[in-house]
Amino acid sequence: MNEIKAKIKTFLSKFFGNHDLQQDEDIFALGFVNSMFAMQLVLFVEQEFQVAIENEDLEFENFRTINSIANLVERKTSLVIHQ
Template sequence: MQQTQAKIQEFLSRFFRNHDLQLDEDIFALGFVNSMFAMQLVLFIEQEFKITIENEDLDFANFKTINAMTRLVESKTNVVTPA
């Protein structure tokens, strides 16, 4: 979890240099995200974590904070073993 958070935070810090972004800060409410950056963010997450973001995953709630993105990545990468 911490490694995922760190990678996402590092990516975002390249764009938000003058702001120490916290894990639960809403990047949309802060005004940091436009449509072009949202596309970059989705592409980064797909490539960095080797996952596919499906249409049903494209919800603001999944991308508004570092913690939300971490939960999304972990939900897409956790393999559930049958009981």
């Protein structure tokens, strides 16, 4: 899980400049996220972690923080493993 969070933080940090993003910090509340960035974030998660983000996964709660994105990846990867 820590490796997943580290990869997510590295990706997000490219867009957040000098801001030291914390794992439970709301990226939407910080004002860094627009619709184009949200699309990039979904693509990053799909490509980096080899998971398919379905329409039902596209909720703010799943992408609000590093922790919530990591939890989504964990759920998606455990689904793949158990199938």
